[in-house]
Amino acid sequence: xxxxxxxxxxxxxxxxxxxxxxxxxxxxxxxxxxxxxxxxxxxxxxxxxxxxxxxxxxxxxxxxxxxxxxxxxxxxxxxxxxxxxxxxxxxxxxxxxxxxxxxxxxxxxxxxxxxxxxxxxxxxxxxxxxxxxxxxxxxxxxxxxxxxxxxxxxxxxxxxxxxxxxxxxxxxxxxxxxxxxxxxxxxxxxxxxxxxxxxxxxxxxxxxxxxxxxxxxxxxxxxxxxxxxxxxxxxxxxxxxxxxxxxxxxxxxxxxxxxxxxxxxxxxxxxxxxxxxxxxxxxxxxxxxxxxxxxxxxxxxxxxxxxxxxxxxxxxxxxxxxxxxxxxxxxxxxxxxxxxxxxxxxxxxxxxxxxxxxxxxxxxxxxxxxxxxxxxxx
Amino acid sequence: xxxxxxxxxxxxxxxxxxxxxxxxxxxxxxxxxxxxxxxxxxxxxxxxxxxxxxxxxxxxxxxxxxxxxxxxxxxxxxxxxxxxxxxxxxxxxxxxxxxxxxxxxxxxxxxxxxxxxxxxxxxxxxxxxxxxxxxxxxxxxxxxxxxxxxxxxxxxxxxxxxxxxxxxxxxxxxxxxxxxxxxxxxxxxxxxxxxxxxxxxxxxxxxxxxxxxxxxxxxxxxxxxxxxxxxxxxxxxxxxxxxxxxxxxxxxxxxxxxxxxxxxxxxxxxxxxxxxxxxxxxxxxxxxxxxxxxxxxxxxxxxxxxxxxxxxxxxxxxxxxxxxxxxxxxxxxxxxxxxxxxxxxxxxxxxxxxxxxxxxxxxxxxxxxxxxxxxxxx
Numbered sequence: 001x002x003x004x005x006x007x008x009x010x011x012x013x014x015x016x017x018x019x020x021x022x023x024x025x026x027x028x029x030x031x032x033x034x035x036x037x038x039x040x041x042x043x044x045x046x047x048x049x050x051x052x053x054x055x056x057x058x059x060x061x062x063x064x065x066x067x068x069x070x071x072x073x074x075x076x077x078x079x080x081x082x083x084x085x086x087x088x089x090x091x092x093x094x095x096x097x098x099x100x101x102x103x104x105x106x107x108x109x110x111x112x113x114x115x116x117x118x119x120x121x122x123x124x125x126x127x128x129x130x131x132x133x134x135x136x137x138x139x140x141x142x143x144x145x146x147x148x149x150x151x152x153x154x155x156x157x158x159x160x161x162x163x164x165x166x167x168x169x170x171x172x173x174x175x176x177x178x179x180x181x182x183x184x185x186x187x188x189x190x191x192x193x194x195x196x197x198x199x200x201x202x203x204x205x206x207x208x209x210x211x212x213x214x215x216x217x218x219x220x221x222x223x224x225x226x227x228x229x230x231x232x233x234x235x236x237x238x239x240x241x242x243x244x245x246x247x248x249x250x251x252x253x254x255x256x257x258x259x260x261x262x263x264x265x266x267x268x269x270x271x272x273x274x275x276x277x278x279x280x281x282x283x284x285x286x287x288x289x290x291x292x293x294x295x296x297x298x299x300x301x302x303x304x305x306x307x308x309x310x311x312x313x314x315x316x317x318x319x320x321x322x323x324x325x326x327x328x329x330x331x332x333x334x335x336x337x338x339x340x341x342x343x344x345x346x347x348x349x350x351x352x353x354x355x356x357x358x359x360x361x362x363x364x365x366x367x368x369x370x371x372x373x374x375x376x377x378x
Numbered sequence: 379x380x381x382x383x384x385x386x387x388x389x390x391x392x393x394x395x396x397x398x399x400x401x402x403x404x405x406x407x408x409x410x411x412x413x414x415x416x417x418x419x420x421x422x423x424x425x426x427x428x429x430x431x432x433x434x435x436x437x438x439x440x441x442x443x444x445x446x447x448x449x450x451x452x453x454x455x456x457x458x459x460x461x462x463x464x465x466x467x468x469x470x471x472x473x474x475x476x477x478x479x480x481x482x483x484x485x486x487x488x489x490x491x492x493x494x495x496x497x498x499x500x501x502x503x504x505x506x507x508x509x510x511x512x513x514x515x516x517x518x519x520x521x522x523x524x525x526x527x528x529x530x531x532x533x534x535x536x537x538x539x540x541x542x543x544x545x546x547x548x549x550x551x552x553x554x555x556x557x558x559x560x561x562x563x564x565x566x567x568x569x570x571x572x573x574x575x576x577x578x579x580x581x582x583x584x585x586x587x588x589x590x591x592x593x594x595x596x597x598x599x600x601x602x603x604x605x606x607x608x609x610x611x612x613x614x615x616x617x618x619x620x621x622x623x624x625x626x627x628x629x630x631x632x633x634x635x636x637x638x639x640x641x642x643x644x645x646x647x648x649x650x651x652x653x654x655x656x657x658x659x660x661x662x663x664x665x666x667x668x669x670x671x672x673x674x675x676x677x678x679x680x681x682x683x684x685x686x687x688x689x690x691x692x693x694x695x696x697x698x699x700x701x702x703x704x705x706x707x708x709x710x711x712x713x714x715x716x717x718x719x720x721x722x723x724x725x726x727x728x729x730x731x732x733x734x735x736x737x738x739x740x741x742x743x744x745x746x747x748x749x750x751x752x753x754x755x756x
Contacts, residue, residue, distance in 0.1 A: 001632070001636050001641075001644065001718070001720060002632075003393070003718065003720050003722070003723075005722060015381070023401060254379070254380075258379050262379075263379075266379065317720075317721075317722050318720070318722065319722065340379070340381065342379060342381050342695075342696070343695075344381070344383060344695050344696065344697065344726065344730060345381075345726075347726060347729045347730065347733075348722065348723075348725060348726035348729070351725045351726070351729060351748060351752060352722060352725065354752065355725075355752055355756040358752075359756070366749055366752070367745040367746075367748060367749040367752075368745075370729060370745060370748050370749075371744055371745040371748075374729060374732065374733055374736075374744070374745075378733040378737070
């Protein structure tokens with residue numbers, strides 16, 4: 001029987017309440033009902049971003065909000081310091097290059113977090129740096145870069161903007177934009193926001209807006225000045241993804257109802273239990289020192305082809321997890337505990353990882369992972 | 379966070395494919411499109427009932443099809459032999475009384491299956507018995523009565539009709555209506571048919587139809603002669619539950635695609651694993667000798683108030699199972715493995731039963747139930 005289970009780091013499960021809302025009759029985006037909905041959503045999303053600033057909602061995948069960040073603040077020739085410790089760090093660097101900016105990359109070993117003092121040193125060497133880019137959660141390596149510490153060192157050393165990819169961080173763990181003085185934070189709908197892909201979110205500090213106002217870059221769809229103006233009036237500059245925004249309101253209400261602190265605590269518990277349960281059966285984490293609470297990356301055991309783990313989970317049991325990307329392909333597997341996932345789901349996933357590892361010939365104390373998860377989760 | 383898990387013996391999970399079909403624009407029940415749909419569904423459901431007879435579709439809960447069975451064949455004063463070993467056995471007896479028939483009950487201890495020789499003896503004593511009623515699966519006690527053997531003894535001894543409540547049997551385990559010569563089989567939508575409640579199904583043998591044709595009982599909504607005539611032309615006598623029938627087609631296609639034998643095998647595996655996993659942590663089954671593959675009833679451990687098990691599962695973890703009914707209330711709990719449920723789900727449920735039993739103070743070898751389930755299911 002076909003039945004699917006979704007434990008990949010995006011898209012994540014969509015709650016039935018959200019699916020119902022998205023199935024309601026579609027609103028016309030220039031009708032007053034839509035403007036009213038949009039205004040409510042624009043207000044409610046600030047709670048999740050922990051900001052008083054406008055959070056702009058774009059009809060794109062998360063990459064769109066990353067491009068918008070670069071395109072609206074970086075001019076040709078501008079220097080950027082980019083933390084490059086995974087596939088999404090690479091994306092910041094690529095985007096800077098596309099817009100003619102000069103990325104100075106800190107190449108961090110995949111699985112490790114950046115040392116904020118490296119950012120400080122580079123800022124000392126490049127006092128004219130326009131912005132520093134990094135991932136709060138680097139999805140490809142399951143690493144949590146030290147956002148608070150990086151932002152702090154940037155502020156101490158320079159006037160550069162702090163630009164944070166929060167795609168798998170916002171709604172997962174604490175990244176308070178205003179409190180930590182972050183200048184740009186981006187995220188996307190198909191992660192902790194519990195929606196299908198199709199919406200990107202971006203918030204700018206006043207300082208970032210001042211820079212954006214002077215931008216000379218060619219940009220149209222991702223012109224944030226235009227969006228700021230439109231969205232302040234309950235409209236988007238271009239046709240919004242109406243049904244996703246209808247669902248977003250329900251998802252935001254769910255997050256509000258649970259409470260951000262409880263949301264973070266749930267992710268923390270599930271992440272801790274996942275890490276400890278994998279260690280309990282002798283597996284090693286890719287990022288033991290600075291793991292993200294969005295996803296856990298685990299080295300495939302010696303002698304087992306890593307790609308077979310997600311393959312068997314999916315093909316035999318209908319469970320989608322992620323493998324490794326780039327040079328980690330076939331070497332790691334990634335279990336997500338982000339979004340509409342409970343402790344009850346994690347026990348299921350961990351039991352099934354045991355089953356698959358056992359079938360693939362890995363020898364371990366059976367039940368040890370599940371027992372560890374039961375102990376830590378309940 | 380609110381998230382629900384459904385492991386009660388009905389209503390059961392509804393597959394997303396079925397929910398989507400039910401959310402499609404509603405058809406008018408006198409339009410040709412509906413007649414075409416109804417004709418397809420009426421044909422497809424025969425596969426699940428394993429019959430060449432018409433399977434009538436009623437807009438009612440399963441009880442409606444039980445009433446239809448009684449009201450269409452039993453006259454005032456007619457004798458019925460009723461196997462009464464649970465709440466639903468009682469219902470057959472009650473229905474016979476309501477229609478003025480005389481039920482001769484075989485009171486079977488709850489948790490035990492009837493001995494077919496008892497049916498034979500009663501038939502010897504009451505050669506004028508009009509019909510014998512029983513449950514193929516008695517949901518309240520998780521017992522499987524020996525349908526093949528009962529039908530055989532009835533045929534050997536008498537001319538009585540065999541009337542089988544297959545509400546939690548059809549689509550769960552093998553009850554081939556035609557092959558075993560069953561005269562009436564009833565079922566309902568919210569069990570192995572993977573639909574919400576609201577549809578009842580009933581099929582009659584030619585012999586049963588001959589009896590129904592002579593019925594003098596007052597009956598209108600459950601007049602099967604009228605339904606037989608209407609439904610043969612793609613219409614129901616009264617307004618059908620259109621959206622449920624739209625969903626039914628998808629559910630029937632899913633059952634066909636999986637194949638009845640595989641459906642039965644899946645239920646068998648899940649039921650076996652549930653029983654063995656509960657035994658592995660020292661628990662006792664209510665029906666160890668003749669368990670139904672639809673649901674497993676387990677005695678709450680000594681010293682633990684049984685009602686707390688479903689209560690904690692539901693209130694703390696969002697998992698719905700069933701408790702006991704009538705005099706078994708607070709003494710047993712029932713785990714369903716019927717319908718849109720996979721082995722992957724059962725591991726989750728069993729892990730959570732361990733968690734709750736442990737929290738309620740039951741001492742057992744932790745992990746033993748999950749390990750047993752992993753071993754048997756995968």
